[in-house]
Amino acid sequence: MNSPTTFEVYIIILAGISITLILAMCIIFMVIFHRQKQLKNKQQVALLQAEYEHTILRVEKEMQEQTLEYIGQELHDNIGQMLSLAKLNLNQGGPEQVFESKKLLTQAIKEVRSLSKALNLSWIEGIGVKDFIEKELEKIEKTGFCQTKLEYDTPLDDLPQDHKLVLARLTQECLNNAIKHAQPSLLKIKIESSQNNTQLEISDDGLGFDTSQASQGMGLHHIESRMKSIGGKAQIDSFPGRGTSIKLILPN
Template sequence: MLVAGIVGLFLMAGFVVAMVLIHRQRQVKSQHKMALLKAEYQNTLLNVEKEIREDTLHYVSQELHDNIGQMLSLTKLVLSNPDPASISEGKQLINSIIKEVRSLSKSINRDYIKDVDFLDFLSEELTKIERSGFCRTNLRHPTQPIVLQDDNKKLILIRLVQECLNNSIKHAEPSLIEIHVAEQEGTLHLEISDDGKGFDLTKASSGLGLRNLQSRMEAIAGSLSLDSTPGLGTRIHMSLAI
């Protein structure tokens, strides 16, 4: 009985040690996984900031050349006329140029992107598309404001929206782009759809693009799904806890 008791104690001690080691291994794996997720999130954030900066500078260069440059040339022609009415028109043009420059200066500032209201951002993006004459747009959203607590997550979500819109502009040839925003029990639901030519999701190129969008959404603990059929347009749905 004594021997059996000693053996039992050794077995129990071995079991306890084994359980401690297993628990420790799980903790190490969990910590490693969290470190990888944190690193992926930081890498995604850095890439997004770089891409937004590059896109913004490209947009600013276009605006300076196509919009402000033309307005300045027109102002020069108007002010070269000594007629008092032309001087008054020139002053109005100068005021318009000042407003355009202020708008561009805001778009360069990263803090502006972080501080801008999310629904205002969506409206501005669609307004740019309509103003270019590319296609019609429509934004549906709740009356209450959408508040994203984490500015970095907001920045990544903004970039995701821009990517989806750019893809639609470059490849879909739509006559209408729509964005539908809803909030249910603390979860933001965002749907971007177009009536363009669509594409085959089984193709490698589209699959790679979808994985890139999904990985970025997963980096901010969200989910993304895409549905597209050739000739029937594309629909992208994103959801994120806010």
């Protein structure tokens, strides 16, 4: 066999160098692409974290505003009335009136203590979502607006505080929407847990609405985005004349 000529050796060396350069460029490109992808992922994570924190802060603010509104109503309608009655009884000056005044003042003190707890959102840590819902439904029942019903197989005591906060706020929002728009005779809440997820369903037998209409003012987008912020989702079913069902779903 003939030995390779100088030209052939040159061609082989040049081809080897070219292949090496191409491989090096591919490696550099892959490294740059990987770093850009990492940077993009970090930016997306930062944006999601910022959106999550913003959502939680907004929910806390809304919940505090609603709590303060409730406190104002209670001070005016409940505690204020008790104190007025106590004052009237004391002006009478009789033993029976004094005794009744003491009872009213004791009750007013209890009510003030309850309201002071409501001012601090850390109360959500110490209760389950079920307990919170029971109180909300009890307030609706007392107004005589409609009947309410609660079914559950778990009290949701062990959820993280932010999960409790979002579920509590969304439950309030859904109940308020039903009261304002649905004209229901029954508001029903059902909590059930399975191996895959936990569902909190708020339903009514009211007017219902067309979910394809974006102008309903029901805050449906906010419900979905808030559930997404805690890793869950919302499922909304409604039809005119057939009531509304809103499921808040958290994976287990």
